[in-house]
Amino acid sequence: MKKRLLSLLVALCMAVTLLPVSAITAWAEGGDQLRIVDGYPVGSGDNHDRDCSGEGWSYNGSTQTLDLHPDSPTEYDFFSIISGYGNVTKCKLTIGGNATIVRGNFDNAVINNGKISGGYFFSSSSSIINHGSITGGKFLHAISNESSGTIENGTFISVTNNGTINGGIFRKKPEGGHVAKGYTLNVNLQNTGIYKISRATINGLNGGCYIIPNSDHDTSVTIEYTFSPISQPILFPIDVTFGDTNGTPCLLKDWAPSASYSTDHAPSDSFFVTFTAPSTGTDTVTLSMLTRLVIDENGYPVGPMGSNKKYSGNGWNFDASNNTLTLESGNYDFSGSGTALRPLNPDVNLVVESGATLTGGAFKNEPTGEGAGTFRTVTLNGTGSITAVNGLASGDWGNELYAVKTGNNTITASEPILDINRILLENDDPIYPPDSSNKKTVCINIQQFLNSVSALDPEANIILNQASHGLPLIMASNGTPIIVNAPFEADGGYYTYYGDGWHIQRSSEGIGTLYLTGGKTYNFRYTDPVNKTGQLDAVICGISNDYGIIEDGIFNTTVTNGWPEDDPAKTRKIEGGTFAAGLLYNDGTITGGAFNGKDSILTQGTVLSGNYRSVTVNGGAIVKVNDTLPLIYDKTADALIPSSAWDLYSYAGTVLTVKSNVDITNINGQEIGNAFSSIYPNGETDKTVVCFVMPDSDVELNSTKIVVPDPKPEPKPEPEPEAPTYTLTVKGGTFTYNGGEAMTSANVPVDAEVKVTLNQSAVPEGMVFDLWAMDEASLLGNPAVTYNEESFTIPAGSVAKGSTVTVEAQYRDATIESEPSILGTAAIIGVAGAGTAVIVWQGYRIGMELYEKYFQPTPEETVVVEPTLEGQMTDPIS
Known part of the structure; x- marks a missing residue:
């Protein structure tokens, strides 16, 4: 008997473990559990007209209605509590406020006062009335959504609506009550080569459907594509069109990222596409087989899945x-x-x-x-x-x-x-x-x-990247920069070419202006003005020295030495050069060079700065300077044109080669060859050309009187720097150095040998000289310094520059004999001086360093000396 009871108990336990949690919960609450057999509750009898009930449910046999009325929220999974033919619940069903239907097949009238979250409701002869909420399920015949009813999700053939519809899939757009915005979803049937899509259903419904997305309850769409003739289906990409056919299409996976393909549980000639319905701003959405060309993220045409042909x-x-x-x-x-x-x-x-x-x-x-x-x-x-x-x-x-x-x-x-x-x-x-x-x-x-x-x-x-960036400034033989590989920018018909520390701006046909911006030194006598290689005759493009030094060059062009808006911290300097048209503007420094005119053609004011001087020819004119013809500005032509004579200005130290229209016999009244390093570069046969160094005065060639420049003041000799010294103070004695007078305190050259001598008259009565106390570390322990002699020498170079050295005579009682270890008879008192530790012996100070070197007790000496303040005496050492 026990064995049979145990076997029954084990069987019951196994049966219970096979039930879903929700069904187990409903059964375990007490009373008879609800079970459905062949469509009706167990206990309703063979004719299903017998009343029966259990905890949370009751069945009315006369109306054949099952009423779910649990006292607390309870889920009912009719797939778990049903058995028999078809697994279909055939009786009528009333769902109470605390009841939730999660699964099942239902073929009769349903009144929902609770919640339906799943199930298949396919009764064609009985009504389905919703007073509660529907969040899922499939309803293949008409339902009535009452004023208190809410539909959040599910699939519906037809709905009479007096309540609220916030989501779901509908055969057609619901009317009445409150209906959230949705769209009509259509699926096109198309041919794919020898295959033809014969049917496409949306959640089992043929043709288009009305979709209302719901963010609180995902509206899941499943499309089944069926091919004819029957064959292995091709999983093709799906195109989505919004609004009319002229709308901009996109791939389904781009519109609905959750879209997935499956052939599981599908007939051999079908496949499923499932996705959560997104929202859209259009009234119509159409799904079609992709036929337009689409390139995927890897750059290949999008085609049938798994295709490689x-x-x-x-x-x-x-x-x-x-x-x-x-x-x-x-x-x-x-x-x-x-x-x-x-x-x-x-x-x-x-x-x-x-x-x-x-x-x-x-x-x-x-x-x-x-x-x-x-x-x-x-x-x-x-x-x-x-x-x-x-x-x-x-x-x-x-x-x-x-x-x-x-x-x-x-x-x-x-x-x-x-x-x-x-x-x-x-x-x-x-x-x-x-x-x-x-x-x-x-x-x-x-x-x-x-x-x-x-x-x-x-x-x-x-x-x-066609250009060469950071190009050095190289001048062509015609006197303009080489820009063939330079990067440039265009603006208003002008082109600016850039290099390393320079750029040139010009029109398509002009010569332009070269801007020096690199802070380098430029000598334009060379085609490479920075590295000074290659010969250059003259510069013909404009020059603007924004940041740099012009060392030399021939300039047959306009030149500026800085502009007012330039950074004042940047150097703009002219040290030399021949400027045939003078300067256009100057906001920098000029120390040398030859200039045609001292005034600016731009401002009409003086443009040169510093000590510029004039060069003139008495009875003639200067036609060339440094083999360069003069230029002047022609307002009519708006250009520089040749001039007949130089208006020459220069600076002291500049070497000038001047050609005149008359012979030149003297400079400031002094013969050529006798002053200003002057020569006739072409020899005595050509006296129209003379070369000289510009003095610090105006120059008149062929002068009728001798002009001597004001002499420059003789430079004052710079005072020799003082020799490095240190401060020496001797107490109880004097010192001398370099044969000078005896002193007690002075600044002493560090390279002088100093002799220190005891002042006998300063020795106290009853005392005799003992040793010299020194606070300079470089003298303590120096074998050349005899600290215990009445006279000693401080060697040259033994004391550092700027040091302060104090040497003080120390004394002892005349009755005490000098011993190797003076501590045997002396009382030692520690004293804290101003930054220097010293020892007071018999009332007199000696340096702490000296004490540590010569007087500190050895480990064998057992006497411990406790330092005290100066003026206090310890007990004598016994």
Whole structure:
């Protein structure tokens, strides 16, 4: 008997463990558990007309109605409590306020006062009335949503609505009551080659449905696609169109990221697509098989899932076996911006047939075919490589692209892109993306870019980083900078070319002005004015010395030495040179050079600064200076033109070679060769040319009187620096050095030998000299210093500069004999001096350092001396 009872108990336990938690909960609350057999509660009898009940439920046999009325919230899973044919609940059902239906099949009238979160309700002859809430389930016949009822989710054939509908899938848009905004979802049936989609259902409903998304309860959409003839289904990508067919489409996975494909539990000729319905601002959403060309994030055409062979769409086909995309008809933009297609992977070959047109994009491989047209190449100059095109970083892009002439293309390189076709890109250039900090990415429209700069050929190709940046200043033989490889920028018909510490601004046909900005020293006698190599005859472009030193050169042009707005901390200086047109402006320093005129043609005021002097010819004129003709400004021509004579000004020390229209016999009345280092450079046969060093006075050639410059004041000899010294004070004696007088305190040269001598008259009565106390560490222990002799020498160089040294005579009682260890008979008292520790012995001070070196007790001496303040005496040492 015990064995049978145990077996029954084990069987019951096993049965209970097989039930869902919700069913176990409902059963365990007490009373008879609810069980359904062949559609009716157990206990209703064979004719289902017998009343029965249990904890939280009751069945009325006369109306064949099951009433769920638990006292506390309870879930009912009718798949777990039912058995028998079809697993269908056939009786009527009333759901109480605390009851929730989670699963089950129901084929009769239902009145819901609680909650339905799942289940399949397919009665065609009985009503379904909702006074509570519905958050899920499928209702294949009409239901009535009463004023107190709420529908949050579920699938419905027909709804009479007097309540609230916040979400769900409906055969058609519900009317009446409160209905949240939704949209009509349609599914197109299309052919895919030899296959045909014969049917597409939305949550089991044929045709379109009205979808109301609900953020609180996900509205799950399941579409079943069925093929005819029966065959293995092709899982094709799905396109989504919003509003009418002219709306902008997108892929289903882009609109509904939760979308997934499945063939589980599907017939052999079908597959399922399931997704949570997103919201949209349109009234209609249409799902179709993808036939338009879409490029995925890796740069390949989107096609049937798992396909690696050929597939096609409207106007295009792709052969995955050799990565060849053929465009047959239509317009295609692969730039990836806006509604354009994503860029093609660099491994994809593009064929454009005559019916198709490319409107944008850039490709690693040049497209072929009758409709391909012509392209511009985009080349990255240098050792870098292109790493991404129009946002696509997949594949190897190399360093050359074939770009459609129209449309924008965004190109990223492995190194900063500083210029395009030598046009310099500024930090805030709109060609750089707004968020670019490393300048490796540029966005260019080739056609617009080439047409925007008149200096560029509109049919040219694009070269990134074509210019050489940081070019040194090299002058061509014609007197202008070499700019053939310099980066430049264009503005209002003017072009500015940049190098290392210089730039030149000029029009397309002008010579321009060279700006010196690098703070270097420039000698324009050379084609390389910084390194001074190569011969240069003259400079013909304008010069603006913004920051630098002009050392020399011939300048047949206008020259400025700084401008008012220049940084005053930056040097602007002219040390020499021949300025045939003088200076246009000066806001710097001038110490040398030859200038045609002292006034500015710009301000009409004096432009030279410093001690400039004039050079004139009595009875003649200066026609050349340093073999250079003079220039003047012609207002009518707005240009510099040759002049007949120099108005020469210069500075002392400048070497001048002057040619006159008359012979030159003297300088300031002094014969050539006798003054100012003057010579006739062409010999005595040509006295019209003379070379001399400019004095610090005005110069008159062929003067009738001798002019001698005011003598410069003789320079005052600089006082010799004082020898380094230290301060020495001797107490109880005197000292001398270098044969001088005896002193007690003075500053002593550190390299002097000093002799210190005891003052016998200063020895106290009853005392005799004992030793010298010294507070200078360099003297303590110095074997050359005899501290216990009445006279000793401080060697030269033994005391550091700036030191303060005190030497003081120390005395002892005349009755005490001098011993090697004076501590045997002396009382020692420690004293704290001003920064110097000393020892007082018999009332007299000796240095602490000296004490430590010569008087500190040895370990064998047992006497411990406790230091005390000066003036206090310890007990004598016994």
